[in-house]
Amino acid sequence: MDSLNAIRKSFDQLVTMTDDDWFYFREKLHQTRFKRTDIITRFGQIENRLYFLTRGIVRHIVNTTSIETTSDFAFPGQFFSSYSSFISRRPSIYEIRPVTSEVDCYYLGYDSLQDVYLNTQCGEKIGRLAAEQQFQKKSSREVFLLTLNPREKYLQLLEEQPHLIQQIPLKHLASYLGITPETLSRIRSSIS
């Protein structure tokens, strides 16, 4: 299977994994599909799955009273999950929903992942490296949010994540940058 290969590859980038370990892991994966209107993970729910995205795009939404704020997107070839809920076993403050009309993924249950940590050579190491990656992502986002004004944010996004700008509706991009859709629209038209 092609997308299973993609998962293995993303592991191989992190660590050398024996075939035995891989087989052990692969056994525990399940496949699933979501439609645009589905809610992949709900507010308040304890996240029980770590997903690997094979088709479509999803977004992470912050549970604010009034306005929908986007904290993250995931693209094919990437893992996603309401990760802080997944690792802390506490209610999710994020909701995860499809951006595209169809979303295909594999997923691993929480307990399965703990089994992998216990029963494979490289499990813990992959877990550590993955967590370190997630940390770095949030860490650079902190600097991004803390130091840039709307225009600078858009320019940096344009440079570093152009695929986002190409494929995500403007209003979601705006909420990801922490600005209003009107402001983003004006910035965009002032540039090109």
Added chain:
Amino acid sequence: MDSLNAIRKSFDQLVTMTDDDWFYFREKLHQTRFKRTDIITRFGQIENRLYFLTRGIVRHIVNTTSIETTSDFAFPGQFFSSYSSFISRRPSIYEIRPVTSEVDCYYLGYDSLQDVYLNTQCGEKIGRLAAEQQFQKKSSREVFLLTLNPREKYLQLLEEQPHLIQQIPLKHLASYLGITPETLSRIRSSIS
């Protein structure tokens, strides 16, 4: 030694550690002290140490051209490091400096930590759990920065990290919240 005990305790909170593992780890720790004017980690330097703070307060400063922005503080009993540089082995975009006149720490070199990962039972697991914690911290800060206005930021800080407000100069607090000292001063006087 009392502060060595604090380190072991912070491990015990994460995982059950054998005495053997602890001795192996403890051997690799060094002790050091900084004065207020010292620079603990410089911009552009590759962070080579993971510190454990036993006395004083330090702050993490973001390398922006004009204004000094604070991304984090560390207090006694906590680990600190220019963590993204430490794990990626790339130049630090943060500078770490003392807030207080004296800062005492233990530290572990990068290579020593890799030895711990390789040669102890629980090394990788501690590493993973630590990285997961760091992730969660940045993750909640993302929501904080993305969704709150200055007044809300201050109120949340007051509620969740009062020790920060008590011990950190206003201008550094302001830069940590992403607002100007004037605004923070006004907010503060409008509240009490």
Added chain:
DNA sequence: CGCCGAGTTGAACTGAATCAAGAAACGTGG
């Protein structure tokens, strides 16, 4: 004692939000 950095306060300014209305794009069902 005098200096310097930190904090406060006031006034003016400005960038982005808000409010509003119209145009374009989208998807949904007949």
Added chain:
DNA sequence: CCACGTTTCTTGATTCAGTTCAACTCGGCG
């Protein structure tokens, strides 16, 4: 496959929160 309704995007006018600039006070330190 078209037509309609809904959502998304754009554009303009207005408002306002927070910044900037400036002057003054206070407290600690040399």
